[in-house]
Amino acid sequence: MIRLFTLLIKFCSSNISDPEWFSIESEKICIPSYKCPTCGAVGSCVDYHHPYQRDMIYHTHDGEPIREKVSITRVKCTSCGHTHALISGNLIPYGSYSIHFVLDVLMKYFLRVSTVEQICSSEGISHSTLYGWKKTFLKHKELLLGIMKSMETERTAFINSFSGADAERFRSRFCFSFLQGKKGTLYETTNTGNNYQPSSA
Numbered sequence: 001m002i003r004l005f006t007l008l009i010k011f012c013s014s015n016i017s018d019p020e021w022f023s024i025e026s027e028k029i030c031i032p033s034y035k036c037p038t039c040g041a042v043g044s045c046v047d048y049h050h051p052y053q054r055d056m057i058y059h060t061h062d063g064e065p066i067r068e069k070v071s072i073t074r075v076k077c078t079s080c081g082h083t084h085a086l087i088s089g090n091l092i093p094y095g096s097y098s099i100h101f102v103l104d105v106l107m108k109y110f111l112r113v114s115t116v117e118q119i120c121s122s123e124g125i126s127h128s129t130l131y132g133w134k135k136t137f138l139k140h141k142e143l144l145l146g147i148m149k150s151m152e153t154e155r156t157a158f159i160n161s162f163s164g165a166d167a168e169r170f171r172s173r174f175c176f177s178f179l180q181g182k183k184g185t186l187y188e189t190t191n192t193g194n195n196y197q198p199s200s201a
């Protein structure tokens with residue numbers, strides 16, 4: 001997997017929707033500049049491989065959750081032969097929900113604007129998904145800021161300021177992505193109790 005971090009702006013205060021974010025980063029794909037995550041060769045991931053479809057769940061401008069298929073570009077390394085998906089910075093690897101979506105939901109939760117029941121119902125998520133996101137968010141916030149600074153930084157202020165640049169910084173420092181769970185598959189069940197089926201990233 002190769003992460004794309006072209007847009008370094010704040011997720012929650014930008015007027016860019018998730019489909020727009022995804023499109024902008026897809027249009028700015030610069031194949032020769034990428035380093036192969038497997039063999040480390042730079043500029044060798046030049047052969048386009050078959051793209052695949054995955055779900056992206058995001059909020060419309062009206063705040064409604066919507067699920068849409070997006071096409072993920074893949075490249076093949078001419079040095080080692082491995083294929084790599086190019087994952088936009090607004091997506092969480094191995095999951096369906098966009099970073100912006102999760103941050104929006106957590107913001108509602110931390111501000112207590114609605115009950116947990118109401119939030120889960122309107123967002124179409126289970127309680128365990130919400131609490132799983134909260135747990136991962138707090139853990140990753142602490143990783144990024146350090147324990148002391150994390151304690152001093154309000155959760156909502158952190159969400160408001162969190163940007164593509166922060167997501168890139170997190171990924172480069174810890175080698176996994178912000179809000180990505182272990183194996184990437186946990187914390188995603190619908191409110192109907194169906195087990196989330198992981199999509200390949």
Ligand SMILES: [Zn+2]
Pocket residue numbers: 036037038039040041044077078079080081082
């Ligand atoms: Zn390679």
